[in-house]
Amino acid sequence: KNQVEQSPQSLIILEGKNCTLQCNYTVSPFSNLRWYKQDTGRGPVSLTIMTFSENTKSNGRYTATLDADTKQSSLHITASQLSDSASYICVVSAHYDYKLSFGAGTTVTVRA
Amino acid sequence: SAVISQKPSRDICQRGTSLTIQCQVDSQVTMMFWYRQQPGQSLTLIATANQGSEATYESGFVIDKFPISRPNLTFSTLTVSNMSPEDSSIYLCSVDREPDTQYFGPGTRLTVL
Numbered sequence: 633k634n635q636v637e638q639s640p641q642s643l644i645i646l647e648g649k650n651c652t653l654q655c656n657y658t659v660s661p662f663s664n665l666r667w668y669k670q671d672t673g674r675g676p677v678s679l680t681i682m683t684f685s686e687n688t689k690s691n692g693r694y695t696a697t698l699d700a701d702t703k704q705s706s707l708h709i710t711a712s713q714l715s716d717s718a719s720y721i722c723v724v725s726a727h728y729d730y731k732l733s734f735g736a737g738t739t740v741t742v743r744a
Numbered sequence: 745s746a747v748i749s750q751k752p753s754r755d756i757c758q759r760g761t762s763l764t765i766q767c768q769v770d771s772q773v774t775m776m777f778w779y780r781q782q783p784g785q786s787l788t789l790i791a792t793a794n795q796g797s798e799a800t801y802e803s804g805f806v807i808d809k810f811p812i813s814r815p816n817l818t819f820s821t822l823t824v825s826n827m828s829p830e831d832s833s834i835y836l837c838s839v840d841r842e843p844d845t846q847y848f849g850p851g852t853r854l855t856v857l
Contacts, residue, residue: 668848673754675836675848676787721786730775730840734786 634659636724638735645712645742653738655705655722663725667696667707670719670737679707679720712742746770746841748849756855757827764823765852767837772817775840778810781851782833790835793820827856 636657645651657665664683668676680689680696682705689696693710709716722735747770757763767776775794779787790810791801799812813821824831832855838846 673834673851673853675748675750675834675851678847730777730792731789732846736786 634724634726634733636722636733636735638720638722638738640738641736642739642741645740647712647714647742647744649712651709651712651740653707653709653720653722653740655707655735657703657705657722657724657733657735659703659724659726659733661727662700662703663727665696665698665705665725666723667694667705668721668723670721672718676721676723709740712740714742714744716740717742746773746839746847748837748839748847750835750837750849750852752852753850754853754855756857758857759828761827762823762825763827763854764821765835765837765854767820767822767849769818769839771841773839773841774817776814776820777838777840777846778812778820778822779836779838779848780833781836787836790822824854827854829856832856 639654666681667679670676679694682689682698684700695708698705719737719739721737724733749768751766778790781787789802790805791799793799793812793814795814795817811823834851834853836851838848
């Protein structure tokens, strides 16, 4: 069964600090992994997408890593801002399957 | 990427009534998807809507409760029928613009009293 697990469930950080979110998956055959940011009451917005051959991808202050061998990914937020407060969802696609596997998300709260 | 709009963005409804949510895409797409996100939960796929065919529903979702229309390649509707408070969720549509990639609409926040 395809599964995606994220940790921590939630975290609180001070503005300007860095944080790292984790994602472990068992999706097979692996196609790609996306990190989405979802603001409260809004739809998810894609931050990064990585395929099997990519091990790092950046989007501004967001940097995602992928280890396809250990089936782990991380999302690093640098110099956090209040606007980074959101839920971050790890989503994994399998080849030949339109259905996505969603993590439960990590809720990040940035405080001044 | 894809530009996706949904209407309404939010609504508060009475128990027993129905609400139809619209999803509009800025270009033609083959597959459109409808998701539900209950409070504090991640997204759950309700059904897949292809133009010209009946929607395909996931386990736990039935057409009588969530009828879907897909009249053309840029538009779809999801109706939440005979609503109860348990239907209070965010409903999202998404499209499959590229292989193995989905783009999501802004969501419709539904509250059932």
